[in-house]
Amino acid sequence: MTTTTTTTIIPSNPSFFSSAPFIPADAIFALTAEYTADKHPQKVNLGQGTYRDSTGQPWVLAAVQKSREVLLNQGLNHEYLPILGLQTFRQEASKLALGGEIYDRVQDRLATCQSLSGTGALHLAGLLLRSCRAPLPKIYIPAPTWSNHHQVFSSLGFECISFPYYSATSKSLDMETYLATLNGCPENSVVILHACAHNPTGCDPSREEWKTIGKAMKERKLFPVFDAAYLGFNSGNVDDDAFAIRYFVGELELEVGVCLSFAKNMGLYGERTGCVFFVSNAAQAATNTQSVLEMLQRSEVSNPPAYGAKIAATVLTDPELKALWYKDLETMSGRIRAMRVALFEGLNGHGAPGNWDHLVRQSGMFGFLGLSPEVVLRLKEKYHIYMADNSRISIAGLNPGNVDYVARSIAGCLRGE
Ligand SMILES: Cc1ncc(COP(=O)(O)O)c(C=O)c1O
Structure with missing residues (x-):
């Protein structure tokens, strides 16, 4: 006697991911x-x-090559870094951006955290602002800008507003529109500023224009977040490239956020070496801010990658290597x-x-x-x-x-x- 087996086909359920949209490649x-x-x-x-x-x-870079040798000779291990990152790196990175004199003045009002390069610094800055400010501030972003700015902040739930700063006709800075935008921003809005080497236009404000922009931001009570992905790489001189950051902090005494990347200026693209820091006007606010950064970092990546930070810290702390880097x-x-x-x-x-x-x-x-x-x-x-x-x-x-x-x-x- 023959038996026939019947196979029951169970209709497959829709995928758990059926509502995932298709996002075109970057x-x-x-x-x-x-x-x-x-x-x-x-x-x-x-x-x-x-x-x-x-x-x-x-x-x-020659300085990076030497720094790698120094690290190897010292005996490189692969232990975890602390949650906030390598202390010497955080200190030297913020000192580099602020300059020694301003750094000494504000160091007890600084909150610093190592980040996954410049993008990670911007992301941490966004996470911090989201944790500390209610209602969420609007984020003003100059247009045109780096292709990832809107995505970094809008993916965190911020409303991002583009504002024109560049005249396509004159192919230069449109200061009038820039200032009109700043003067029309709601108080406590966040403004993203390219510290130098504005991506994609290569069109930076002059020193006098930076002063005017800073004063307008101070009057309007806006919070500047500097995206400083090209310090030293722009002009070849870190001090020149850090002018706006130092003017805002040192002269105008503004509270600021700074997002640093060592991808371009040290060629550490793949090492994801960066730092975010905030200068506040009160030591307790800085201590608290840093504690929030530490919690956010722990929940995101636990602790940042070590190798690039060790390379950069070695370059920045050794006078000979630093001179070579310059x-x-x-x-x-x-x-x-x-x-x-x-x-x-x-x-x-x-x-x-x-x-x-x-x-x-x-x-x-x-x-x-x-x-x-x-x-x-x-x-x-x-x-x-x-x-x-x-x-x-x-x-x-x-x-x-x-x-x-x-x-x-x-x-x-x-x-x-
Ligand atoms: C303006 C600007 N900000 C931030 C970044 C972030 O770079 P990274 O995350 O590689 O440090 C870039 C990279 O091209 C950039 O041009």
Whole structure:
């Protein structure tokens, strides 16, 4: 006798994750992946803001190289750091941004916490503001800005408001609109400020303009959060690049938040080495703030990564290594400046239609070309030159071997070739 077995098919339940939306890949990381997959011999990556040397290779800074040797010779272990991070690193990082004299004046009013690079510093700043301020302050963010700013703060539940600071017509700072925005912000709003090397425009306020901005913020009772991802990398001089932070704290005696990254200025991109600190006007408020940071850090990552902080702390505490680092900063910023000029001259030399003066007025890692999305796409598809959709280029991706090709290609594209 034969028996037949019947299989009951249990209808599968909808996935636990069926309501997850699809989020398109981050544009700049996706562009890097496209570049990597491109096999063309003349391809050029001007997308991601990472330093490259004159042969187009990543560069381990001389000071970092030496610092690694020092750490190895000392015997490197892999123990946990404290929750707030490496004490010498937190101290030296905040001292670097504030300068020794202001640091001494405010050190008992400082709350500091090591972070996962600059992004983690901004995120911790957001978490702290969310824990300490009710109702939630609005966050004012200059437009255009770094592509991640809105996401960092809106994912924490903040209302983010873009305000224009850059005139696309004059390709320079629009101070009038900037000040009108500040004067119209509700009291206690948070304003994100690029301490230097404004991403993506490379357009920073002058010292006099910073003073005016700071005074307006003080009058309006606004809270500045400096995003300082390029200290020293911008001009080659940390003191110059930290002018706004030091003026706001040292002269205007404002309470501020500062988010530091050592990705660009020490080349510690993958080590996720950063620090967030707050200067408050009362020692007890600083102690409490730091205790909140400690709790937030514990619940997020328990304790931060050690290696990059040890490298940076060694550089910052050893006078010889620090001097070497200052030279490295000059090397990087000097090479970028030279490539900025070479591109400017190349564009003019190849008769690229338009005026390119803004390129040499800008500073920092980026050049904001002002090309249409169609030209940007054509540069990628025909010439294998990759840049952000808004035509921001990482000048560090240029070198003597490719700058003429880039200038010639842009000129050709603009002429419709
Ligand atoms: C303005 C700005 N802020 C913050 C960051 C954060 O960088 P990281 O998290 O790698 O330190 C960047 C990186 O490009 C940036 O341009």
